[in-house]
Amino acid sequence: MLLFIELDTRRVHLAGVTANPNSGWVTQQARNLLGGARGTRTAAALVLRDRDARFSRSFDDVFRSEGTGCSSRRCRHPTPTPTPNAGIRTVRAECLDWLLSIGRGHLEQVLEVYLEHDNTHRPHRALGLRPPDPTVEPALRT
Secondary structure, three states: OEEEEOOOOOOEEEEEOOOOOOHHHHHHHHHHHHHHHOOOOOOOOEEEOOOOOOOOHHHHHHHHHOOOEEEOOOOOOOOOOOOOOHHHHHHHHHOHHHOOOOOHHHHHHHHHHHHHHHHHOOOEHHHOOEOOOOOOOOOOOO
16 A cells, blocks of 8 residues: 655545556656646645665656655654654554455455544644644534
C-alpha cells in the first residue's frame, strides 16, 4: 500500500495497493494523486520520502513538474512534527493489525473506510482535537 500524508492538515490519501510495488507503479500513483488533486487543494511545497529504490528520479520528476520540491534527504523535523512513518504506524495499529485481509479488493475497501473515518471523524491532537476534513462540528459538552 502507498499512502500520502499531508503533514499540515494530517489528511491521508490512499494512492494504491499492490503486492509487487516497483518504480513505475509508484510513479503512476504519484501522477494519479496530483491529477485528482488539481483544483481541490494547493500543491505541496516539499515532498519528503525515504531512500527506497522504488522512489526513482521519475517519481521526483512528477512532483517537480508540478512545481513541488522533492527531497530524498532525511531532514531534521521540528519537535511538534510527527515522524514521517507515524501515519503508517497509526493505520497498522488501529486497522490492519486487527483483521485478516482476504484479498487486494478487501484490503482496499477496508483502507478506504478507515481513511474516510480518519480524515472526517477521528480527532487529531495537532489539529486541536478536530479531524482534517470535519463534516459536522462536534458538539461540546457544557
